[in-house]
Amino acid sequence: MSLTADASDKPTLYKRIRADIEKRILTGEWPPGHRIPFEHELVARYGCSRMTVNKALSELAQADLIERRRRAGSFVRRPQHQSAVLKIADIRAEITALGRGYGYELISRKLRAATAADRERLGVKKAGKVIAISCRHSADNVPFAVEDRLIDLSSVPSAATADFSREPPGSWLLHHVPWTEAEHTISAIVADDRTAEALDIAIGAPCLVIDRYTWRSARTITAVRLLYPGDSHRLVARFKGG
Template sequence: MPDIRRLRRTSPRTNGVARYTEIQRALETAIFSGDWPPGTRVPSEQELLKRYRCSRMTVNKALSALAASGLVVRRRRSGSFVAQRQGEKNVLQIHDIEEEIQREGKSYRVKLVSRSERKATKRDAARLDVPVSTRILALTCVHYGEERPLVAEDRLINLDAVPSATEVDFNETSPGNWLLKQVPWSEAEHHIRAVNASEDIAEHLEITEGEACLVVERRTRHGGRSITHVVLSYPGDGYQLVARFSPSQG
């Protein structure tokens, strides 16, 4: 039999926004405005539940969200504090080339320049982070949008991890896109730098040797196992990466 005290109405939402969202926004506003500089103590859950007349779970959800986004640090016994501002956590999206070109409605084509199935040399092994002699597939190709070269790709694939790669015709599908379907969830680490185009790269991208190129190097793992290593070279004047930081997003 339900307790009568439990039957009272849930406090109505002010408009369509959840109670905890309301509290979270109020706290964010105080932080972003500078009223509560880093190190300031945020009101405790007890104080907040009194102020907002709601249950502890509700204020806890608001504070937990702020903690998850890195805006506050929570410490037992001491309380919650506005986090020290640290290196901005920017969100950088790196899309698959094929999808990116096709999303813009441009015609896409990939040209396979070279393909070599072999046992990893010392150099290969270091690049891919696998033992020497692991069976690998080495590919170089160029991606075209509207028949103009946009990216040069130099890739190694660990055949122990993805043996079926040997059977794929990479003149038809880009290696990146194919791998994405094979190993849908993986970890990646990117290194981004600028280099002067080598003779090879210049030829592939139809630019002059020495022109600045943006180079994105990516190593992909899945469950601790190295899947692939790729070096993507973009002509400097034709591509840029965009990274965003918004404190409310963490």
């Protein structure tokens, strides 16, 4: 081992302890189930107080890399049964990150009393007003995605006066509604005639579908369906863990 207690340290001590342990886990030197040295052992090894070691281990536990059990010790966790994490980026950010020009076009915007279908889609019972928006995002003037969105005006009244002909509703909401929870569903369909025309692809071509349903504190905000050309668009996720 080389858990040296000194070293010319840029990072603080607890970070170094955390990094040391993390490295051993990630390289497989300490496999899942392996017992990590007790706090008092690490205290002796690094020559610091227990609180410092505890902070390092607590953060590793919070990151699900280790599991801490009273009286037993700390153990390397088995990879989270093969689940992974995928990051879905904002469309504008995604296009900009690709170094391509972002374009936005409002297709339609309707303010109406919520129909039964609208209420079902938003998961609300009470009738109220909604805004239905249809728009298109493009990259270098090539259709990138079409968006079909419903906003619950009783949750976001200020959306009634927002100008969605210039700003995409997703960006607007992001800046006007603070913290949210959301549920995403990803699926695939083949393009019908309307979709094919909007995305400038062939009828029957594959499309990636993202349905996002957003709320805040049990209050529905918006439901959106994004359609991407399936053969050209890709969602990429990199993750560390199990």
